[in-house]
Amino acid sequence: MTTPSLQDGIDKAGSPIDLLWQPNAEPWTPEVVAPEYTGWRQEQAAWHEGVALLNLSHHMYDLWIEGPDATRLLADHGVNNFEKFAIGQAKQYVPVTRHGHIVTDGILLRQAENKYLLSGIPAAQHWVQYHAEKGGYDVGFVTDASSAFRPGGGDPKLFRYQIQGPLAAELVQRAFGAPLPETKFFHSTPVTLDGRAFYALRHGMAGQAGFEFIGPWEHAAYVHEAFLKAGEPLGLVQVGALAYTTPSVESGWIPSPVPGIYTDPDLLEYREYLPLFGIEGKRPLNGSHFSEDIEDYYVSPYELGYGRLIHFGHDFVGRDALLKAKEGPLRTKVTLLLDADDVRTVIGQGEDPGFVLSYARHRVENTSGTVGTTMQSASIDPVGTVLAQALVDSERAATGTEVTVVWGEHPGSGTDPDADLGFPRIRATVHPAPFNEHARTLYRRNR
Template sequence: MAAPSLQDGIDRAGSAVGLRWTDTPQPWTPPVVEPEYAGWRTEQAAWQHGVALMDLSYHMWDTFITGPDATRMLSELSANDYEKFAVDQAKQLVVVNENGFLVGDAILLRRGEQDYVVTGRPTVQNWITYHARQRGYDVDLASDPDCSRDPGHIPPFFRYQIQGPHAQQLIEAAFGGPLPGTRFFHASHVTLAGKHFRALRHGMAGQPGYEFIGDHADHAPVKEALMKAGEQFGLERVGSLAYPTAQAEGGWVPAPVPAIYDDTPDQRAYRSWLPLHTPDGMQPLNGSFHSPDIADYCVTPYELGYGRSVSFRHDFLGRDALRALRDAERRRKVTLVMDADDVAAALGTGHGIVNTLAKQRVEADGALVGKTEYTAFSDPYGTLLSLALVAPDKAAPGTRVTVVWGDHPGGGVAPDADLGFPRIRATVQPCPYNEFARAGYRKD
């Protein structure tokens, strides 16, 4: 019997929101990595004030793309510019549907003239794989899943991020000197412990540092060398509890709802091809913001701040629609810094670590003005930080808003029903909230 498709799941549930909605969500944590090493508070402080090692080897999917049409295919299926895309350069891959709304983003690394690897959630990778087959590109595609379903699965790469104010000192100690001058999101080839791998200028928390990417068979000696060099700088390993909270400081929304739910023949065909048991079908929707229309959860690249990655110098799927959205009135991505006393009252003083993709209502004077996209507790800041999309007239730093904190029960209850949820006062601040991530992360 064939495995159910995403469309099968929607048909049985009655709607995309009906399929994904839950009022009992479970927080996501990366597989395989220990929950804590020195304690999540200490680990959070390390990437801000010291130096941290993050092991990204196990929770991301990789899709390898090679063949004569690899570059042409990627150019025609994404909004990025490929004219000056160098070997050993990475991009934030931005993919939209035919209406210009965001399907997803991922990291695209060019390893050769017609050799790429897409890394991240499988959303973009599935979309590209499907359209590659439908359009008949001369490419080879191979995907490697994360380790969430099989902790014993061996991934193709190790990925270690060293980041924080002392990252450069640690790296120079480990490698015996500074690495070759490398621009942001570019990689150089390096050697450590007799192993050869790439050093990519990149970091999830928006802090100074590198991501080291190499053959997973070499992971142990490379990690050992980094940790030994880090002893004198107070290196902290980051566990699976603290790691997902870094995005709230760095300003990256990790899992926006993909715009793959339109009622069109093409998208229905795609959903009929896509297995149900993928993050696109099974990742829950929850929070105090509730709408029966899945379109109300979708976003544009511009709303998430991806305009810098969009180029209209080539033709691609959704190009004309995306161009029309460029100058349209849209929500603004901001950081909401929640009042610590209100957080304690709503969650309790001993609430522990928090990271959630819940879509919580953002209100001003009792009226809906936006919704949260990702929220996490940051111990160095002493409160919850939320990446949110709000109306333009509420986006100025210093604006006061209220976050309605709770989980709407779903269908059958009015979206704007007063369910007695706690209200948390918050102040609008820039996104990213971390000053280095905002002002210094991409400067070179």
């Protein structure tokens, strides 16, 4: 039996929206990792106040790209600057379509002169591999899907453990017996632990210092146990799947935007190449902001705050469109601080709503009407309420602007997108993105 493609799914459903719109869709959380270890509140507090251990080994999709044309392939299909890309350095890789809409982002690590590792949500990997095959680039690929989609099950090729928080450096020194070499943000350094070789990527989350340790799976259990033992005197807290999903809301990173691939006739072959049962066909849309046109959900890298990554000194797919978009009307990424009393009333029915996580597109309004949409929302216990990453009209993006979030689930096709469905409103105040001041200021300074 032929495996159905993304285009097959669109044709059967009738439209991309009819394929993807799923009211009340369950939000994604990392596979394999326990939902909570000590409780999501304590786990959030750990990376703000102490030290936390996060297991990223199972939900990352890895694609190794190696060959004489590896750099040319990635530069032709990504906005990034490849003129200054050292071996051992990582970048947030941003591919876009010819119309300048983002496909998604990923973490790209240069491992050798002609070898890269692209990790994250697999839409970027699919894009790169398709264009390599179609364009005849001299490269080869090795793939390791996430644990939920790995054919035949089994273990991942790599372990990934993050050590995060104000006490991260102290824990690492205890584990290795000495401080790690001074390493720039988003650069890596080789390390050994009792003869086991792997590497440390200087990384952080929600404004806190930290490292991501990456190495062969055969060393996973030993390294994990060593970190637990070294962290015990410091009150190390393991972070479960619920709390793990929340730092991006503080850090200003919007995960898994809708890829701009569903409507362009020139991408028909690409949609026929993609499997229906992949991220592009199965990541649901829901919320109070509904449109029959999937293009209303496309986003520009400028809107996501990636303008600083765009390097016009080389030719790449989407370059001309991004040059035009730079001057055009764009939405601005902001953080919405939701009113705590309204959150308790609307979401918690007067009680503490507990853990809230939503990737729904909820309408953002003011007295003049709709001014934007949320992209993700989550409880942030150190803040005391729910924060939402949102894209709003640029003239409504000033800090302190008051808006409301329409909290509800539009049923989809067959109901007017602008119908008054009686959804409750939650008052909110606009803040910068990233919300966390350290993430907003020092991250980039340390790159």
